[in-house]
Amino acid sequence: MSIPAEAFVLPPAGRGTLQQRIRQMVTEGVLSGRFRAGQKMPSSRGLAEHLGISRITVTLSYAELVSADYLMARGRSGYFISENAPRAPELQARAPRAEGVDFAALTGGRFSRLATVKRPLDWENYQFPFIYGQADASLFDHQNWRLCALRALGRKDFAALTSDMYDRDDPLLIEHLLRSILPRRGIAAREDEVLLTMGAQNALWITTAVLLGAGRRAAVENPGYSGLRGVLAPSGSEVISVDVDADGLPPDRLPKGVDVVFTTASHQCPTNATMPLERRLALLEAASRENFVIVEDDYEFEMSFLKPVSPALKSLDSEGRVIYAGSFSKSVFPGMRLGYLVGPASFIREARALRLMMLRHPPGHIQRTVAYFLSLGHYDALINRMRNAYRRRRQVMEEAIRDNGLAVAGQGGFGGSSFWMRAPAGVDTEVLAEGLRAEGVLIEPGRAFFAPEQAPKNFYRLGYSSISPAKIPEGIARIGRAIRGA
Template sequence: MALPVETFFLHPDAQGTLQQQIQQMIAQGILSGRFRQGEKLPSTRRLAAHLGVSRITVTIAYTELLANDYLSSKGRSGYFVSANAPTPPSFEPLTERQDAVDWSRAIGQRFSGGAAMSKPQDWAKFRYPFIYGQADPTLFDHANWRLCALQALGQRDFSALTTDYFDRDDPQLIEFIARHTLPRRGINARPEQILITLGAQNALWLTTQVLLTQRRRAALEDPCYPALRDILSQSRCHMTPVRVDADGIPPESIPPDTDVIFTTPSHQCPTNATMPMERRHALLNRAGEMNALIVEDDYEFEMSFLKSPSPALKSLDTDGRVIYVGSFSKSLFPGLRLGYLVGSEPFIKEARALRASVLRHPPGHIQRTAAYFLSLGHYDALIRRMGSALQDRRAVMEKALAAHDLRISGRGYYGGSSFWMRAPDGVDTDALARRLHGKGVLIEPGRPFFAGSHQPTNYYRLAYSSIPSSRIADGVGLIAREIRDFG
């Protein structure tokens, strides 16, 4: 039986070259059981005409499938599904039945329902994506990242690719962080004081699990990174949100029975405030008086393109009470999920053991690829290019916001990649976001950043990391128009 050519089509969102897409399309048809052993495929000429691709592309795809024994060739008769092709399992699908388990009682601890924000997976299709933390493909150095990944796949790095590090990390990446990344923040650390994590959020989770119990208290900024509040809630510790001002978290407002203080002094999330040196010393003194620890999330310090970044809080710490959280996911791309913890050796020892029991270690190949990208200078070149582009976009956005009389609540005087905005009272930015979504505009409502049941509803965040300068003014104009309609 011949397979009709109409059953073959390329998915518009498929990844890879046309040759790879055709291979995947046919392989999936065989693996799913739609194409059966002995069935004849369309000729290369006919399939090429149907798909609108060159005949040589189809021929190469067929040849690869032939080599992998998915297809067989019979002289001039054409191509057929091979008798040795994988066969799908032969069983009747189970009919869906109601569980006999009462999951409301079986679940001992709930992790869903938090304030963590979700972002559309198809954000790149929107014309005005003012959302934070997504990679701009026009800025990322994809060519050199690919070369570093290929180098990490080489025979010389076979051990890094295949080794089970258990509770250890790639020594090349650790060495670069210790000798190059941390000294730029004024931090000196030995390899035993550094732990690689699956991004900053994983680092915050490990820290929370090691330091906090149901009897201990954590102080956190308000507003703050929503996922941090979820992480602390799951630990069942006592939480005290401390409202930030223009300089970050006020030390005098932190309760005296606090055990751990979570802060983003270099670039407060989401207000973009930078904590001045005087307050940094005051925060360290306050923590010393209470015998509390400080967890410093130093995200986006690389994006200080207006002024040189202030020294990290960890660099001012003489007591060993500051635990430092860094991340490459924000500056490279969020899907990388690569961060690090820096702290005193007893703490890192426990965090390392906990990480090993949960996920052992981040993939060695990813660590080695990042180590090459960093050590060969590609990372610094990327940061310079991103900083220049973000500075231009920031200037365009400031001009557009001023032209439409939109209020900036926090702008980040050292740089950054977003503005913290405040709409007029009475404007619900959740509703605003839904209305703008239909017009091709993405914004981030500010409500999830705040703690408590009486969260302000008129704040929102506008990021400029993923939108070209040429579209910013029109996008801001649409936002301003929708806000006026609320009036």
């Protein structure tokens, strides 16, 4: 039995090339069971006329489907669904069942109830997205990233692409981290002192699991990174919030008997304060005197464009007390999910063993692609382009904020990609954010950054990594009108 050309419909807004879309229609038809082995396909001329496309496009699509064993060619008879085509399991669909287990009671909602910064998935559809951490497609080097990814897919790198590396990392990427990225922060490390992670969040989770647990105490910044509180909450450790000031975390406010101190010294999250050198040295002295470990989350050091970047705490560490967490999320793109830990070999050994049980290692293809992106100079060119763009956007933001009478609570002096803002005392920024969405404006309410028992309602964050300078003035004006109306 022949498959009629009318069985194929080409959606006008489909993704991919015409060849890719034709292949997708055939493979979906086979896997869904609509097309059966031995059925004859429409002729290339007939399907081309039906779809209104070139015959050569259909012919090339058929040829690729033959090589993938979805179709077989029978001389002058045409193309047929292959006998060897993949088949989906023919199982009878079952109706959804009611939940027989009260998972809410069983889990206690330990994770889902934790406070997080809520961001809409369709943020790109908003006209004024002042959200933090998203990439700007107009700044990214798509062409060279694609070339690096294709190179990593080649036969020469087949082992890096396909092998289970157990607990090891891509030696090429580790080499460039040790030789290029870490020296920018003044850090000298060996191969056995570095571990790749699935982003900085995963790095913090691994560090917490290795260092903390029941009966131990951790100190965190207040306000601070909301994702860290989510990591620490299930650990069983006592978590103590320490209020930051204009210079970041004050060492003299740390409690006695703390085991681990978490800090974002270079760009305090979310205030963007940069810890001065004197305070960094005082924090290291306190760590030595009180015998605690420092976890340095250096998530945004590449975005220092107003002044030279300060030395990392890790670079000043002479006793091996600092665990350094870095990430490519802000400098390349967040969806890549690739970060790294730097610490004493004994710590990295434990972290590596934990990662092995958890996820073994980050995908080899991503590691090798990033290694090529670094080694060929594309990463440095991208960073330079982003710094120039962020400098311009920051200038426009400062002018618009000043013109609309908005209050900056903390912005730091080295750059970054956001402003930490304070609304008047009577304004609830979560309510404000909901109202602004209807006007196409996205902001981030600040409550999730504070310790829950003392979280003020009138702070918010404005990111500028994914909004064009031309849109900033009107977006800030809308925020100003909404705050005055509140």
